[in-house]
Amino acid sequence: MAVCGCASDRRERSGCRLPTRARFAARPAACAFLAGAAVAFAGCSPRQISDSGFGAYEVSLAAWSDGLALAWYDTRDGNPEIYVRSLDAEGRKSGPELRLTTTPAASYEADIAPLPDGFAIAWYEKEQGGATRAQLGVWRRDGTPVWSTPVSVGAGSSRNAIVRRRDDELFCAWIEADDNGAEAVWGGWWNLVGRSLGAPVRLGAAGETTWNLNAAIAPTGEPWVVFDARADTRVEELFVARLAELSATLARVTADDGIRSKYPDLAFSADGRAAITWFDERDGNREVYLAAWRADELLLPLEERARRVTTTPGASIGAYLAWNGDRIGLAWSDDSSGNYEVFFQSFDSGGSPVAPPHRLSDTPTGSLVPAIEPWRDGFALAWAEVEPTPAGAPGQDPPAEVVFTTVR
Secondary structure: OOOOHHHHHHHHOOOOOOOOOOOOHHHHOOHHHHOOOOOOOOOOEEOOOOOOOEEEEEEEEEEEEEEEEEEEEOOOOOOOOOEEEEEEEEOOOOOEEEEEOOOOEEEEEEEEEOOOOEEEEEEEEEOOOEEEEEEEEEEEOOOOOOEEEEOOOOOOEEEEEEEEOOOOEEEEEEEOOOOOOOOOEEEEEEOOOOOOOOOEEEEEOOOOOOEEEEEOOOOOOEEEEEEEEEEOOEEEEEEEEEOOOHHHHHEOOOOOOOEEEEEEEEEEEEOOEEEEEEEEEEOOEEEEEEEEEEEEHOEEEOHHHOOOOOOOOOEEEEEEEEEEOOOOEEEEEOOOOOOOOEEEEEEOOOOOOOOOEEEOOOOOOOEEEEEEEEEHHHHEEEEEEOOOOOOOOOOOOOEEEEEEEOOO
């Protein structure tokens, strides 16, 4: 799963402005990136999944044994709404695009988690007055709604919700402001029929530049949440929180060195090893880092044990990872070629590379925010292809479509 950013923060990462009502420059242009797309090594070529014609952004990915589903937010209806589309076991479209939200508020940042006979999605809504509210819901795989509910601890704005499943329970984390406007990361549990399983727990301080939450359920059943925040630090640093029996443990795991560490992602292997990735500016350029070790070391400082993955002249950002057996799959975006392209690399359980990086996209559009899940003997990936903003066109945001591929 990958859920990352807000409109202003995405501008910083990609130079793009999102979302838009600008039409996706007719159907030939809508598919133009496919003609130039790189062939995914030992997998399938990237293929377009959405048919927005306007803008499809911030894709999240879920996998079952017999297929997959992609969720994103889409501006085709004149209002950002959450959409989902199912794929079969071969990664082909197996159903229509389904619009899940219909509220007057704008719906952003879908995060999808698979359930036995459906899926859960966390997202947030933004009202015309600017107030935001995190949401959590469950649908059947055909798009039939089961339930949905706001998630919050008070009346303050809440945003950037994510969801993970543990057996018959859902863990949800989100960012929420208190009565004084101070933001914090919160986490709580729901059952599959929508009942809260106790009071949410404050996991740690957030801030106005905290736009990315990620989480994973350890094999022991404990949820872990990773995020960056400027919280008693000079700039954004990485924090790791563990929620055990409604009690949170929080640690800052990067040094307060005045150099930004941003957008972490976390995953566990079945045997309890952990991997974290993020991008960092400590080498004078935005580069992707990876650390892999035992789960009981997650709350320890990680920079000295991490591997620098990228060494390109461009910016390497938006890194996400997944385990498949004892193998780590890592995906990120890099703009060394002039616009962002998606790259993939495999690592062993200790974080050492087992193959060189592979470029998965080769397009005139920007390839951004890859989601990654284990799939068969490899990995499934999805991202957004975002058209560049024309020079001298302020206020007109770029069109985008969602694409999907697999690698081995």
